[in-house]
Amino acid sequence: MARVWIPPLLRDLTGGRETATVPGANVGELIEALEQQFPGVRGRLCPGGALRPGLAVIVDGQVGRLGLLETAGPDSEVHFLPAIAGG
Amino acid sequence: MTTSTTGYKVIGTRPLRHDGVDKVTGRALYGADVQMAGLLHGRILRSPIPHGLLRSLDASKALELPGVEAVVTCADLTDPGDRIAELGEGAVNLKHLSSNCLARGKVHYKGQAVAAVAAVSAHLAEEALKLIAVEYEGLPHVTDVRAAMQDGAPLLHDDLVTESLGKPTGKRSNIAKHIQFKKGDVAQGFQQAAVVIEREFHTATVHQGYIEPHNATALWNADGTVTIWCSTQGAFTVRAQVAELLGIPLSRIKVVPMEIGGGFGGKIRVYLEPVAAALSKKTGKPVKITMNRADVFEATGPTPGSYIKVKMGADKDGKLVAARATLAYEAGAFPGSPLGPGAMCIFACYDIPNVHIDGYDVVVNKPATSAYRAPGATNAAFASETVVDELCEHLKIDPLDFRIQNGAREGTRRADGPVFPRIGMVETAQTAKQHAHYTAPLGPNPKAQISNPKFEKAGDGANLGFEISGLRVPRRGRGVASGFWFNCGLKSSASASVNADGTVSLVEGSTDIGGSRTSIAMQLAESLGIRADDVRPAVGDTDTVGYTDVTGGSRVTFATGWAAYEAGQDIKRQMIARAALLWGVQPEAVAYEDGTLRCLSDDKKRLTFKELSEKLHATGGTIVGRASVDPPGVGGGFATHVVDVEVDPETGKVTVLRYTAVQDVGKAIHPSYVEGQMQGGVVQGIGWALNEEYIYNEQGVMTNASFLDYRMPTALDLPMIDTVLVEVANPGHPYGVRGVGEVPIVPPPAALANAIYQALGVRMDELPMSPGRVMAKLLAKQ
Numbered sequence: 001m002a003r004v005w006i007p008p009l010l011r012d013l014t015g016g017r018e019t020a021t022v023p024g025a026n027v028g029e030l031i032e033a034l035e036q037q038f039p040g041v042r043g044r045l046c047p048g049g050a051l052r053p054g055l056a057v058i059v060d061g062q063v064g065r066l067g068l069l070e071t072a073g074p075d076s077e078v079h080f081l082p083a084i085a086g087g
Numbered sequence: 088m089t090t091s092t093t094g095y096k097v098i099g100t101r102p103l104r105h106d107g108v109d110k111v112t113g114r115a116l117y118g119a120d121v122q123m124a125g126l127l128h129g130r131i132l133r134s135p136i137p138h139g140l141l142r143s144l145d146a147s148k149a150l151e152l153p154g155v156e157a158v159v160t161c162a163d164l165t166d167p168g169d170r171i172a173e174l175g176e177g178a179v180n181l182k183h184l185s186s187n188c189l190a191r192g193k194v195h196y197k198g199q200a201v202a203a204v205a206a207v208s209a210h211l212a213e214e215a216l217k218l219i220a221v222e223y224e225g226l227p228h229v230t231d232v233r234a235a236m237q238d239g240a241p242l243l244h245d246d247l248v249t250e251s252l253g254k255p256t257g258k259r260s261n262i263a264k265h266i267q268f269k270k271g272d273v274a275q276g277f278q279q280a281a282v283v284i285e286r287e288f289h290t291a292t293v294h295q296g297y298i299e300p301h302n303a304t305a306l307w308n309a310d311g312t313v314t315i316w317c318s319t320q321g322a323f324t325v326r327a328q329v330a331e332l333l334g335i336p337l338s339r340i341k342v343v344p345m346e347i348g349g350g351f352g353g354k355i356r357v358y359l360e361p362v363a364a365a366l367s368k369k370t371g372k373p374v375k376i377t378m379n380r381a382d383v384f385e386a387t388g389p390t391p392g393s394y395i396k397v398k399m400g401a402d403k404d405g406k407l408v409a410a411r412a413t414l415a416y417e418a419g420a421f422p423g424s425p426l427g428p429g430a431m432c433i434f435a436c437y438d439i440p441n442v443h444i445d446g447y448d449v450v451v452n453k454p455a456t457s458a459y460r461a462p463g464a465t466n467a468a469f470a471s472e473t474v475v476d477e478l479c480e481h482l483k484i485d486p487l488d489f490r491i492q493n494g495a496r497e498g499t500r501r502a503d504g505p506v507f508p509r510i511g512m513v514e515t516a517q518t519a520k521q522h523a524h525y526t527a528p529l530g531p532n533p534k535a536q537i538s539n540p541k542f543e544k545a546g547d548g549a550n551l552g553f554e555i556s557g558l559r560v561p562r563r564g565r566g567v568a569s570g571f572w573f574n575c576g577l578k579s580s581a582s583a584s585v586n587a588d589g590t591v592s593l594v595e596g597s598t599d600i601g602g603s604r605t606s607i608a609m610q611l612a613e614s615l616g617i618r619a620d621d622v623r624p625a626v627g628d629t630d631t632v633g634y635t636d637v638t639g640g641s642r643v644t645f646a647t648g649w650a651a652y653e654a655g656q657d658i659k660r661q662m663i664a665r666a667a668l669l670w671g672v673q674p675e676a677v678a679y680e681d682g683t684l685r686c687l688s689d690d691k692k693r694l695t696f697k698e699l700s701e702k703l704h705a706t707g708g709t710i711v712g713r714a715s716v717d718p719p720g721v722g723g724g725f726a727t728h729v730v731d732v733e734v735d736p737e738t739g740k741v742t743v744l745r746y747t748a749v750q751d752v753g754k755a756i757h758p759s760y761v762e763g764q765m766q767g768g769v770v771q772g773i774g775w776a777l778n779e780e781y782i783y784n785e786q787g788v789m790t791n792a793s794f795l796d797y798r799m800p801t802a803l804d805l806p807m808i809d810t811v812l813v814e815v816a817n818p819g820h821p822y823g824v825r826g827v828g829e830v831p832i833v834p835p836p837a838a839l840a841n842a843i844y845q846a847l848g849v850r851m852d853e854l855p856m857s858p859g860r861v862m863a864k865l866l867a868k869q
Binding site: 008018043045052058061062081082084 | 173177251252254266269350351352353426430457458459460461462503505573575640641720721
């Protein structure tokens, strides 16, 4: 199961928990699994069914390019961070 | 120091750039050079006030002026509604983007576009602007980030409430967004500290200062298609933005990127393109609009001014144990400052177990900010790297030893969560420490030497200067600072066709700002085993090359270079098949090595790339290699800089005596261009540090919107910038490439502040460190 790092501003929904280990083959499935444990997470991360604008998912240190379809392995580490735009 | 592969034939060499002759002879075509029959000239009417409601606009008198052919306002753009779209490099609020091109009901900064005129000459268009009657209802304005955050501050947007990762706050505010990162227990961390330093910093709004102003020429054809020639960092993002703002399909728009005279992040958002297109639609004629310098300063996106508070603690052995930061960035008129990357970069150079970072994106009555070279990171590093220097002073540790001890390395968990892969932060500090610059005596000021042969060791930090006949003479100091930038990957396309003479024509989608044509062509040449000048690179328009993201994020040599590499592999596969056909063997029996094809079963059968190229037409036609990539494996970039300054305590003037930039570049494809990027970034960082700023009066008007008064450094102000390329190969790229263009702007302000401290004993906490501010600090110390 992948280890998801809960963004600090989302921890009001997780009782302060910093990480959660949840099942899922891709980011969308991981968020669904998080939603089961912590209702409200999905709406905050994916309003309208897609990742919140300006938010990026990082899987194993790499910026995800497929959004919710980004695959995650059983030992993956997943972060949700502000998207980077360079100059 | 290098860990990258060195056995290349093309990569790492310094061939002449393919576009060099055109550039130095003045034949390269820029947007302002576009001419065509019936061309009209557009000018923009801009708001004279920083904040107000647009009550009415009457253009009838302007339209009566002979030679004036059209006037457009926001009514001529599609009302996109409050919608967010992913357009190239990031999410864009279309309502804000549209209002920034032509204001819709309200103006949010002095200089915001209100209407546009097309006329038979630029002078006539300018005259016509004076005939447009606009009634404004002025509103109170706010241009300072901290003032804008206060309760009771004038609110820029009626519908703006603070967004906190989707948590509804319900409170109307100028604070558009709050972000936060936490690692460990910061309170507990500070309890372990032997030394804790806490300081506040302010940085001014600064502009990228590209030499070429924005321009756009549009031709709306009778069949409903639109062609736009413009100066842009990304033709495809221009196409996407224009399509949204005009409400027409992408396929109806062709964007031709002209040569570009600098961008640095400021030429990604559209300003003129949809306006020129709307004017062309109304007139049926091509329309060209070019900005003047005041337009560029007042109406395009500078980088944000900021307020940053930093607290850092280290134990008695010099180990960083905790760090806390609050960053407030001015977004300008619309939300979207580079707050996220600034907050993610502020402590990225270090391995710190306990960190807490808060960030606020704040709208103010200034132009909407844009990206600028490592957006957000320079502001942040000015604060954190100055505090690090003060920690080193208290701990009596050499600042480079401190960075070697505490520097982030492979396996370090960043404050925002992810773990660093192989990086070169520590290597840059080690290299800087061994460099002749750092080990050389700082040297006395010649006048001071006369006064005191035993010139005091630099770094005493207490003396305001020697006196000779009552006149204090300049003092010298040396400073160091490090910086980090993520770099980007994103999408790139390239196609390459093999010519019968053995050359290859390459079409790629990245507008060439810093010599990228050549660095991309070199990667194709390396992959094929041919010479760099046997590749003829060209930048395609949106109809001739596959989708390619913007030239930004230090991504082009990495990602478009990767596309060229893959196109080369595609060509190789096809060349092998042709050779196999000629030799009557299976492709598996053909080897491709160093630009030569060899039959594995008969060593006498060999063809060079050129020899086989001559046979392509007789063996099935030409070969085209193509690739479209969205590569992972982006490698972050680190830099450590050393600078010597001389500061005149009578005037506060800072003179840069010597500057050395050490940077992990992964693998330098064309070292000259890498060095050029580093030097350019340093120079821009020096300007940001010492002189550049938007100066506003009480009416919210920028008072120095010209290069005469907005003081950028020139060659006369600077020494030669020495560069040291550290090559810690990026394992995520076929040739080890890391982006190089942005991180060199990050360390200079902090390095200079630390050098000024060593010279004068005063800690600078505000940018720019102009003579007046240096003098104010000196006088306060006295």
